[in-house]
Amino acid sequence: MKQLFILLFLFSSVSLFAQQRDSRVREYLPPTRIVWQQESQLIQGADHLLLPGNGQSDLANRSICRLTSTDRQHPAILFDFGKELQGGLQIVTGMPSSHEPITVRIRFGESVSEAMCDIDGANGATNDHAMRDFTIRLPWLGVMEVGNSGFRFVRIDLLDDSVELQLKEVRAISTFRDIPYKGSFRCNDERLNDIWQTGAYTVHLNMQEYLWDGIKRDRLVWVGDLHPEVMAVNTVFGYNEVVPKSLDLIRDITPLPGWMNGMCSYSIWWVLIQRDWYYYQGDLAYLKEQRDYLTGLLRLLISKVGEDGVEKLDGGGRFLDWPSSENPVAIDAGLQALMLQAMKAGGELCKVLGEDALAAECDAVRNRMTKAASKVIKPFLKSGVAPDAPGSKQAASLLALAGLMKPEEADRKYLAVNGGHGFSTFYGYYMLRAMAAAGNYQGAIDVIRQFWGAMLDLGATTFWEDFNLDWLPGASRIDELVPAGKKDIHGGYGAYCYKGFRHSLCHGWASGPTSWLSEYVLGVQVVEPGCRVVRITPHLGDLDWVEGTFPTPYGVITIRHEKGADGKVRSQIDAPSEVEIVR
Structure with missing residues (x-):
């Protein structure tokens, strides 16, 4: 009996050790x-x-x-x-x-x-x-x-x-984490190549014990900020356990009716991440593990929509991102759009899980919110805030992506105004996606070169928590002692929780161009869960050619697009047999 006890103790000790082993x-x-x-x-x-x-x-x-x-x-x-x-x-x-x-x-x-x-x-x-x-x-x-x-x-x-x-x-x-870069992107513009790679590397550094917001400050799981990072993980690495591990952590420390990270919008982002993770990875077993929490959260969100179809989110900060935090009209419009997207994503996931009644309820709330769109859009349009002011492009992008504003209108009135001015590192990803929805692929490519490229010009090897093109005149590089007469762009700028040297220069939420370039320029869009069906529609803009790879659960898709003398794009695509390619 004593020998059996010793064996059981040793086995449990080995199991505990295995659970604590670091994968880095x-x-x-x-x-x-x-x-x-x-x-x-x-x-x-x-x-x-x-x-x-x-x-x-x-x-x-x-x-x-x-x-x-x-x-x-x-x-x-x-x-x-x-x-x-x-x-x-x-x-x-x-x-x-x-x-x-x-x-x-x-x-x-x-x-x-x-x-x-x-x-x-x-x-x-x-x-x-x-x-x-x-x-x-x-x-x-x-x-x-x-x-x-x-x-x-x-x-x-x-x-x-x-x-x-x-x-x-x-x-x-x-x-x-010593993991391969299964996704790749190359084109005839080295600036775009560097930007894609820098975004990938920024997220890679934040894939530590969990998927962090930043590696200097905010070494935490901020679930709203995770969405651009998760999209980059899908694009560059494919499946990695750091994503479900992080999603489960924030779920387990946030019992309902609490809001994740203390913010109602961040619980919405958890739903949106679950939808996108399922579409890219197709892990039905993992999705089923989320059933109880997901359905409970959706019911909580539904309870925050009034009979008039307007969201009534309370408890926790009403927050989009820091630059928009002083624009309440933009926040109201943005939260209406985020809630509508949550209802769409929640309905899709409930149908997969066989929760048909809740799926129908999500669809009904979504329809009610769509009909109420003018109640939040009109105050936003009439707010008189400059089109490129903080919050304007954030709200316009969410409204366009939720179908509450025509993307062409959002692009013309807000997103394309004054280039990368008014962009933010976090919501820049959604601004780029909304520009793509409006068909302004060239404008989005130009903003990527201008906004994210400017960080590289200043010596960045990862993308920053915040950036503003207005900082540029007279700014010194971050990799040199600040010369006399130059501005210290790290110590002299920043706001809110990232003033001066508190500002993180490696923040995963700034990685948006990496997944955007693969999704819209290389043209890879997932149509059915698990990448069973993938649409490839390239938009080269002023590029001559683009090539790259994209990871799926069945293997890597290899792609090359080349623009001919006649302006037509010819493509070569090699995909796993389990993946159906449509154009």
């Missing part, structure tokens, strides 16, 4: 350059730190960087690791004459200026969510690993007086 990998990367040095005359051999290392201290003590302090002079180095990373820092030390631990200060930064700043309570720099500015003691002839945040730059300051710090290696620890 770690990669160690040397700096690509040294951006800046303080008291450089007290630093010898800094270039040794740019060489590949092995993470092992040794007695040879070769290729060592030496930092020597005095009672008044304390050297420091700022490293650039070449691209935004999620993870920490590994420091390998040598063997100076003193065996005493040595104190250093470490600062992580998504920009050069963030890594160079102090947390002063005014510039937005914080240690919220992840430690970014801290002091540690390094061992003699040892290895220290610290940090867990989003960063590209690291500054190390020697704090102790009259000591010698020997550094054999300073390497970034990049933690990520």
Whole structure:
């Protein structure tokens, strides 16, 4: 009996260990350059730190960087690791004459200026969510690993007086899911190629334990913000367990009648994500697991629609995105449109689940809300707010996508006005989709080049939580010390919860162009759940050719479109036999 108990204990321990095993990998990367040095005359051999290392201290003590302090002079180095990373820092030390631990200060930064700043309570720099500015003691002839945040730059300051710090290696620890990019996009415009890839990489970095909003700040599951990320996962990676894991987490910590993340609109986004995840992945077993919560949530949403067909959402913030938060008329219009989309998506999922009565109720509420459209659209149209003012393009895009406003009208009056001005990183995806619904594919391509491309021009390797084209004049790049007369675009801008250096420069909700380019330029649109039927209708605009791949549960679709001298587009498509291609 005792032996049986021991075996059962060991089995349960192994099972528990398996449940806690991390599916991510770690990669160690040397700096690509040294951006800046303080008291450089007290630093010898800094270039040794740019060489590949092995993470092992040794007695040879070769290729060592030496930092020597005095009672008044304390050297420091700022490293650039070449691209935004999620993870920490590994420091390998040598063997100076003193065996005493040595104190250093470490600062992580998504920009050069963030890594160079102090947390002063005014510039937005914080240690919220992840430690970014801290002091540690390094061992003699040892290895220290610290940090867990989003960063590209690291500054190390020697704090102790009259000591010698020997550094054999300073390497970034990049933690990520080692998964293939099954989806791809290439065309004759390298700017668009870079934008597609950057959006994919931004989401990839946020696929950590869960699907996060950002890797520096908001390392949380914000379910509304998840929708553009989930669409990028569908487009680039196909199925990945981080999506259902995150959707289940937010479901389980939000018992009804509570609102997810404290916002009514975010519970609506959960319904919309469930619909899109089912359409792209076709996982009926997973959808059935959502039955109780989904049907309960739909009934809750239905109860928030008045007899007049106007939504009466309360409890939790009435929220679309931050730039629109001071435009209540736009929020009212946007929430009416989101609720209508939820009724459509909910009705579709209920029919799949055999919940026919609830599906019919969703359809009836949807019809009632459509008839009431003028009650929210007229105040929006008459609000007198500039077409490209914050909130205008958000609301117009949702109204167009919900069928409450003709897409051509939304595009002409709002979306196409003044290009990328008035766009937001989160709702930019829906603005682009609404422009496509209006047939303005070229205008959307131009906005992608202008708005998202401007972040790349400023040195971005991932897309940001917020961006505004009005910031551009006189702005400095994020990968350089801010020159005299230039503006610090990271520390000097931002609003609401992302002022100054609190602003996240790797935010998954900004990845919209990646899925949009695959959906509308490459032309891939899922027609039936599980990609059983896929429509491919390319819109090349001013491009000469585009090619790429798209993941389905049955394998990858390979596509190439080329514009001939006569202007006609000729296509080559290779799809798995289980996938029906229609045009």
